[in-house]
Each structure stands twice: as C-alpha cells, then as structure tokens.
Amino acid sequence: MEEFQANTVVIGAGVVGLAIGKEIAAKNNEVIIIEKERKIGQITSSRNSGVIHAGMYYKSDTLKAKLCVEGNQLLYSYAKKFNVPFINTKKIIVANNETQMDQVLEIKNQAELNGVENLEILDEKQVNQLEPLIKSFGGLLVPSTGVVDQHSLMQSYLGEFENNAGMISYNSKVKKISIVDNRFVIDVRDNKNNQTIISCDYLINAAGIFASDVANAIEGLEKKYVPNTYLVKGNYFSLNKKIPISHLIYPVPEKISLGIHLTLEIDHSIKFGPDAEWVDDPYDYLVNENLKSKFIQSINKYLPDINENMLSPAYAGLRPITSKEDRVKRDFIISTVENHQIQNLINLYGIESPGLTSSLAIAKYVTERI
Ligand SMILES: Cc1cc2nc3c(=O)[nH]c(=O)nc-3n(C[C@H](O)[C@H](O)[C@H](O)COP(=O)(O)OP(=O)(O)OC[C@H]3O[C@@H](n4cnc5c(N)ncnc54)[C@H](O)[C@@H]3O)c2cc1C
Secondary structure, three states: OEEEEEEEEEEOOOHHHHHHHHHHHOOOOOEEEEOOOOOOOOOHHHOOOOEEOOOOOOOOOOHHHHHHHHHHHHHHHHHHHOOOOEEOOOEEEEEOOHHHHHHHHHHHHHHHHHOOOOOEEEEHHHHHHHOOOOOOOEEEEEOOOEEEOHHHHHHHHHHHHHHOOOEEEOOOEEEEEEEEOOEEEEEEEOOOOOEEEEEEEEEEEOOHHHHHHHHHOEOOOOHHHOOOOEEEEEEEEEEOOOOOOOOEEEEOOOOOOOOOEEEEOOOOOEEEEOOOEEEOOOOOOOOOHHHHHHHHHHHOOOOOOOOHHHEEEEEEEEEEEOOOOOHHHOOOEEEOHHHHOOOOEEEEEOOOOOHHHHHHHHHHHHHOOO
C-alpha cells in the first residue's frame, strides 16, 4: 500500500475539478487531483454542447446566474490568452408565434437583470437576414454566446495545473474517506483494487454525476446534508450535410431543458440536441436511432428543410440534477462548512449546464472559500 500527503485534494478531473485544481495550485499549494478514469474529462465534460453560455435564463439570485455571467467573460479572456480554440458565434433564440415572442421578451428582461449585455430583439425579417434558412416569428440575438473546444480547454487547465507542480492520479477511484485529527484520509483503489491512501487538509469533491456517492462515502458527513443526484440524459444527432448557418439557434426553452437546439462545432459542423429524458443508469450513453422522429419534429419548427436521413446519432451526456423541479428552480449547490458542519470540505452538486462556461468562476468561488 502506498501513502501520499497533500495540502489539498480535488476529486474529479472534469472541467470543474481541473479549473479548481489549477486555481489552488497557482497559490503555491500542494494539490493532488484524483480521477477514476485513465484520462481527464472522460465523463460529462466531453459529453456536452461546448457552448459558452451568456447567463440568460437563471433567476438573478442564483449561483448559476452569477457564475455563468462571470464565467463567460473569464472563459473568453482565458481562451484568447492561452490559444484555446473558440468561436464567438452568437445565438438567436427563435419564437414561432406571438405567445413565444412574449416569452422571449421575458427571457431578455431576466438576462438583463443578470447583467447580460447588448441583447437585440429581432423581427422575422431581421432573423431571416441573419439566417436565411431559419423560419421564425421573431427572436432575440445574444452576442456573448459562443462555442469552445472543451478538450483543448481542459488540456490547457491541466497544463497550468502541472506547471504549478500539481499532481494528478489517474485510474484512482475514491472508495471511502475518513476524518482523522482534522485531516481527510482517502482510501483510493485502482482497477485491480490495489489500495493507496492519500491524506490532506482540504478536500474538494468535484465528482460530477457521482458527487453524491463520493459525499456519502465521507464518514462523519451526515446524510441529511447530501442531496440526491438524479440523471437527465441528453442525446445528440449530427447533421451529415453542410448547410450555411453561422449562429447557434435555440427554440424557446421547455420545462426541464432548453429544448432541442442547433449548435456548431469548432469546425462549423452542425449538431442538434440535447433532448431530456430521466434515466437511472450512470453509464447509459447509447443514442437510440428511434429518437430521430422526435428530433425532426422539434427541429422542423425552426429549420423546415431537414429530414431524418440527414441526421446521424452522435453521443449522449448525463446531467447531474439535484431536484426534480423545473429547470428554472434548479441551481448549482456548492456546499461548505456553513452547510454541512465539516471544516475544509467543499462538495459540488448539480453542476449541470452552464458548468463548462462557469468553470473558471466556480474555481474562483471555491478557492475563496478554502
Ligand atoms: C448534455 C449536456 C450538455 C451540456 N452542455 C453544456 C454547454 O453547452 N455549456 C456549458 O457550460 N455546460 C454544459 N453542460 C454542463 C457541463 O458539461 C458540466 O457542467 C461540466 O462538464 C461538469 O464538469 P465536472 O468536472 O463537474 O464533471 P465531470 O466532467 O463529470 O467530471 C467529474 C469527474 O469525477 C470523476 N469521478 C467521479 N467519481 C469519482 C471517484 N469516486 N473517484 C475518482 N474520480 C471520480 C469522474 O470520472 C469525472 O472525470 C452540459 C451537460 C450535459 C450533460
């Protein structure tokens, strides 16, 4: 059995764990990131839309609103500074009737309260001038939305982390955590069940869809402080044809998700999704071809000339959700000593969208609290 010590341990090498790790390592702390997979970002952080969100939809007093709006600016600056590929595509939220246009106006008001700037209401003709293939009643132009190459972003966070002497341990699954003399003692196993013990003063749980499982493995953390994590699967289909569209196109949002939208990859290819379906299996990543007809129904409301033959199953991701309430009522949970009575422990739950956009702001928020 091997033993290691560090000042801080971060569990999870997704985009959030890496951002937190690099931020803490930059302050001259000894940090170890523990990751059960063989590489960084193998779970939700490489199974998303890669969108740099503006921070439109969330109520102003939420962490999502605060950290997304701040994270958006931090992410653009970071990507420019470290040459991480991104495109400031902008997005258009399209309404297909007058009632939806009223909803678009409400979204605009909320977004402005959140600090999102330069939003522009468009009529049908203006949408058409920007995107001739898109059918709409009108819409909202959001200039601060874009897409980032999330793999390059994570690689860049990792590079900075390692440059600041951060260490990362792959193939290392956290099984159990005890607290001995105010230090966390972490029982880590590789895939052959070989044991390593890592102890630290500060512990950050950024385990994504497994964050509640990891928190439940902390001896002494009362279960009443650990929210459940439910899973909402989002499937994607890619468009196997080139069509001239340069903005991200979003319908008016639905109750549990943003609706099946059109996003661009960094190479300008087009994908549609994600949809939203509750699942139990945390390894359920298969995209069912039968979903095509549901996708086409939604897509055709704003892009009429697309048919099933033009879609190919792409990939799926799982959203970690801490409450089965409507989309607008869900927030990130960043749980500190004030919430759970254990010093020097921070648990991050429900880091669904816009977690990628918010990663640098989340890292700042967490670092200020340890
Ligand atoms: C369908 C979908 C679309 C999305 N689109 C966007 C978007 O366009 N823009 C945006 O901003 N956000 C988006 N998101 C949200 C974004 O992807 C997440 O918020 C972000 O990736 C979360 O990162 P994370 O590091 O918290 O989690 P993860 O990437 O899941 O990382 C957690 C890591 O912890 C590791 N781990 C778990 N348990 C253990 C253990 N016991 N021991 C050791 N390691 C462990 C895992 O292996 C994993 O690598 C989307 C999410 C989904 C599902």
